[in-house]
Amino acid sequence: MPLLEVKNVKKIYTTRFGGAQVQALRAVNFAVEQGEYVAIMGESGSGKTTLLNIIASLDRPTAGKVLLAGEDVTSIPEKQLSVFRRKKLGFVFQDFNLLDTFCIRDNIYLPLVLSGESYKKMEEELAPIAKKLQIEDILEKYPYEISGGQKQRCAVARALITRPQLILADEPTGALDSRASDNLLDMFSQINGEGQTILMVTHSVKAASHASRVLFIRDGEVFTQLYRGDRTREAFYADIASSLTLLSVGGEEHA
């Protein structure tokens, strides 16, 4: 059984005064296996973020199902959603979403504190993650005191500390310079190498070339997909780039 299954997901937005309807997702179908590293690409307005929000249970689909380890995310009652998000999912956002009111350590602890873990347990969980992400020295600092790359690594630590089944990353390199991007992507690869499943939405071909599979979305549907297989990253990069070109010129190819 795949870890994540997206079945016929459809999303229609209705404007506030009940006028025009906008179809963000037409019918999205795909599955992610345990331990996979999947990137979703597409132009602005293709529905990537809507899709991610639905998988993250931040938004509900108009029709269709999202199964995480066999459990239907879309039918979880509102009250249990936050617990579900906290325990099963880890989030990495483009703009980090760290809280200025907490130091880095407390930012990372936040989901564990909400789950009512003991301080000792939190310390034990943090130690190896902080070491791996090289943020041990900045744990007592505040978000506004550190660089973007450091912030994003802290956000990754916060996502990892709950040992989630799936990491959802929304343009994680979007606000980083190229060095910090490379550094972060290397860490994603390393984490994925340790068995962590990652689903990443991105614009960046370079970011996508780190993944083991890339899904292309156009007009609210999965337009095509590419497996990296045994190719080098450079070769995969070139393939992704040409698929993107095809995507924007508008070829008729289906997965």
Next chain:
Amino acid sequence: MRKGFLPRLAATGLKNNRQTYLPYFLTCTGTVMMFYNMCALTFHTSTIGDGNLSTLMSLGMGVTAVFAVIFLFYTNSFVIKRRKKEFGLYNILGLEKKHIGITMLFESLYVYLGSTALGLGLGMLFNKLVTLILYRILSFDPNFAFEISPQSIVYTVVLFAGIAAANLLFNLLQVRLSNPIQMLRDTSAGEKEPKAKWISALAGVLTLGAGYWIALTIGSPLDALTMFFVAVVLVIIGTYLLFTAGSIIFLKLMRKNKKYYYKPAHFTTISGMIYRMKQNAAGLASICILSTAVLVMISTTVSMFVGVDDLLHTRFPQEIDISATYLSGTDFDRDGLLAGVEETVLEAGRQMENLEVSTSLTVSTQRDGNAFVSGSDAEVSSAIHLLIILSGEDYYALTGEHVPVGEGEIYALGDVFESSEAKEWDSIDILGCPFRLAGTGGISPEIGTYTAYLAEICYLVVDDLDAAVPVAEAAKATYGEGYDPFTCHIAFDTDGSKEEKVALAQELSEIRFSGFPGSEKITFSAKELSRDSFFDLYGGLFFLGIFLGALFLMATVLIIYYKQIVEGYDDKERFAIMQKVGMSRQEVKRTVRTQVVLVFFIPLLAAVVHIAVAFPILTKLLYLLNLQNVPLFFTCTICTVLVFALIYAIVYSMTARTYYKIVYRHV
């Protein structure tokens, strides 16, 4: 640029920011209304009574004006903070700073014209009501013409034009000093966590403690009068320091306790409070001070007004008091004066009751060991002791008690003579004149004639008042020529109705006592004749208390409202993030509630503590104003606090709703 674009841009700006501008506009309107009314009352009452009322009202006008300046400036600074981003955007989109300035000018103009016109209109409407309330309080005839006061309109228009201009200038300066990128950037971004300021906190504890100590340990009412403002200033400083520095230290200590801090219920609340205390502590302290001011003002004026009969009785223990002063050595015909008064009373068909006739020498002294010296000679300033020297005969007539006293001796009665120190004395010294002590005791019973004095009283009984002549001479040497040492008091009540009492008092007051042989000066006071001026004074104070109380309450309410809005915008993003990370709606709601409740009710709690501590010193101040009915004052204070807390809670629930709306809008 097309003509009329900037005025229209200004109008749109106001419309789009109505959540911040509407309360500002209403504040302006409300303050205009209040000021116009205070002005109109000042001019209206200038023709009424003895001018006391008008003086009071002009005092109220002054307070309202000062308040208007401070408060409108404060609210304006909130508004401009929220607008900065928008102006930055205009700047980037190609609007020159000059044009932004013109837009701001139009905005200010709209707000000023609109609020002043509306405020004056409402003010005129309300003027009738307010005047009616004042008349009702003062028991005046409520028949008066509805009038518009052109003078007040001019005053109001000019004052608020000045305030609007000052605010505009401040806003223009804000825009001029910042570049568009700065204006665009979120104001709260990168705000550093506040440092723990131990010295400030310590200073806060000390000043607040000192203020409390003064309030709690103050001895006599006269000391209370001089020390009250010192205590008030100390408490204000202490409150500000403790709110700003103390709160952060307290919260940081809570954060240090890991077991306590890392709990879902405490984690977000404590960290959020630390963050917000930096920006809000001063505002919270202001709310606390304003609330305290409202509580003090209303509770004291209400109890004085309710207790006006008590006040009259304290000030005038007996209905009529005729005091004749004369110099030592003159031949003053006390019996002749008494006979004259009795005759007038009988002619009016009234009967004297509780007649007290006495002659005394009264000197105000300070104590230095067993020596009573004049204030200027005292090395250590101590409480004022009012020494009343009476003959044994008069003392017996007044109290029915025989005091054993021989020639050259003095029998001393008063609190000071009951101290263990005084028990050792065998003589006392008054202004350099020694007396052997025949005995000492406490004061009982009170003598009506002398209870209206507010200083600490001592009765000194001598066998013959001639023995006090050396003291009189010494007093004259100390206090100068105008001092007439001996006073003969004739104090009594009369029978009859209120009207008859007034008639008699008027008749007595018209008799020219001044020519009475041997007397320097005769003063006449009658309770019934003073009743009206007492009503004017305390009724006027009551009215002012309520009026200014309402004004301050409005201020408190608005500060709270603005705080919630500003915090709502600041917190919106934080709570959105927390929800993404896995905080449930319920948890967000709970955290929000805890924070809002804390922010709201800490100032109220502090205000109530202030009031409780201030109670002793306030009772002493009221004592000076002749109100000695402590249970009455206590009841009034409790009621005021309860009513205030109720209004406060209503404001809380209303603003909390606005806050939730802002926080949840995009979640």
